[in-house]
Amino acid sequence: MVNIAIVDDNKAFLQEMKQNIEACKEFTADMVCDAYCSGADFLQADCGAYQLAILDMQMAGMGGYEIAQKLREKNENAVIAFVSGVVLPEPEHFRVQPYRYLLKSADIDERMRGIGELLLETKRRSRREVAEVVSDGEARRVPVGSIVYIEKTKRGSRLTVEAGAAGGRKTLQSNERLEDWYAQLCAQGFEYAHTSYIVNLRAVTKIMQNELTMSNGDRLGISRTCSKKFHQSFSLYFHKSIREGRRNDGGCHGRDIEI
Numbered sequence: 001m002v003n004i005a006i007v008d009d010n011k012a013f014l015q016e017m018k019q020n021i022e023a024c025k026e027f028t029a030d031m032v033c034d035a036y037c038s039g040a041d042f043l044q045a046d047c048g049a050y051q052l053a054i055l056d057m058q059m060a061g062m063g064g065y066e067i068a069q070k071l072r073e074k075n076e077n078a079v080i081a082f083v084s085g086v087v088l089p090e091p092e093h094f095r096v097q098p099y100r101y102l103l104k105s106a107d108i109d110e111r112m113r114g115i116g117e118l119l120l121e122t123k124r125r126s127r128r129e130v131a132e133v134v135s136d137g138e139a140r141r142v143p144v145g146s147i148v149y150i151e152k153t154k155r156g157s158r159l160t161v162e163a164g165a166a167g168g169r170k171t172l173q174s175n176e177r178l179e180d181w182y183a184q185l186c187a188q189g190f191e192y193a194h195t196s197y198i199v200n201l202r203a204v205t206k207i208m209q210n211e212l213t214m215s216n217g218d219r220l221g222i223s224r225t226c227s228k229k230f231h232q233s234f235s236l237y238f239h240k241s242i243r244e245g246r247r248n249d250g251g252c253h254g255r256d257i258e259i
Contacts, residue, residue, distance in 0.1 A: 002126055003049055004033040007042045007067060008056040008083070013104065017054065017083075024112060026119035039067040048074030052122040054102070057084035068096040077129060079122045081114075131185070133159060135173045142172065144188055144200075148214050151197035152178040162203075162216065170216075191233040194223040201237045 004021060008014040014035045021033050036042040039055075039062035047053070053071055055064030064082050071078060080096060085104040093101075099121055102114050131147065133140045135156075146162040159172045174181070182190060182198050189201040193212060199220065206213035210227070212220045222230055 002028075002031045002051050002122060004031060004052045004054075004122070005036060005042060005045075005047070005050040006033065006054045007036045007039055007059070007064070008054075009037055009059040010056070011037060020108075020111060021115055021119075024115045024119060026116045026123070028123075031119070038062070039064075042067060043070055047071055048078075050075070050078060051126055052079045052081070052118060054081045054083055054118070057082050058086070065093055065096065068098070072096050077125055079118060079125060081118055131159075133172050133174045133176075135175055140172060144185065145202065147185075147190075147200050148203045148216050148218065149193075149197050149199040149220065150174075150178060150181050150185075150190075152195075157181060160214075160216065160218065189237055191230050192226045193220055193230050194226055201234055204234065207234060 006014055006017050006021070008017065014037065018033055018035050021027055027033075034045075034050075036045070039059060042053075048071070050071075053068070055067050057064040064084075068080050068082075071080065080098045081100040081102055082093065082098050083102040083104060100114055100118055102111065106114070129144055130141045131144050133142055142159070142161060148160045148162060150157050150159050153173070156173065156175045157178045159174060160170060161172065178196075178198065182192065185198070190198045191201060193199045197220065199212060199214065203215040204212055205215050210222050212222060214220065
């Protein structure tokens with residue numbers, strides 16, 4: 001399910017925008033669009049569950065930028081769009097990484113193009129957040145951040161996940177080959193520690209020259225074949241996480257990494 005929120009204190013525009021979104025060809029059956037007349041109402045709801053938030057820049061009490069700051073504390077990956085009739089973007093507005101800046105005065109064709117782009121980007125990000133695991137005709141959706149590592153098996157692969165991420169199960173069998181999982185997840189911080197398994201770098205809590213400790217306590221070896229590339233990938237990930245102030249997001253939830 002993809003959740004969309006519009007926040008605007010102009011009730012007429014709020015309803016018009018909701019209708020525009022639901023009429024857009026990119027709007028699908030698995031999308032839900034909610035409308036809020038104030039930032040306070042939006043934040044009191046489960047705002048972190050929204051994958052797309054369209055925020056009016058000028059509202060009584062709390063403006064779009066302030067709302068976006070609070071939303072980012074709960075959801076770093078949400079698509080944010082600012083909408084306004086008069087306010088032009090300021091450099092500080094880009095600190096919350098808005099994807100689009102829409103003008104209320106834009107004609108309907110331009111508005112619908114902007115909405116379509118927002119929905120497409122929201123779908124793209126939603127696909128990245130969730131992995132679909134198919135086994136014996138059954139499909140299960142698992143948050144990517146909850147995957148600790150994936151190992152090769154005779155008939156595909158096996159995912160080890162954080163407790164509670166897959167209905168209480170700790171492992172999931174998959175029909176997909178390990179190579180296919182790597183192609184899908186390498187851009188999201190997964191790397192080969194061994195030719196037989198890939199690990200989620202976010203779930204590494206301790207790393208030695210030839211051994212890893214994962215967030216679930218499992219200890220995995222680093223093979224000689226994969227060692228150089230693995231340590232390079234981990235170093236890049238580790239330093240990027242520090243620069244962005246997001247160390248251990250997703251799978252590690254605040255664990256310190258011992259090196």
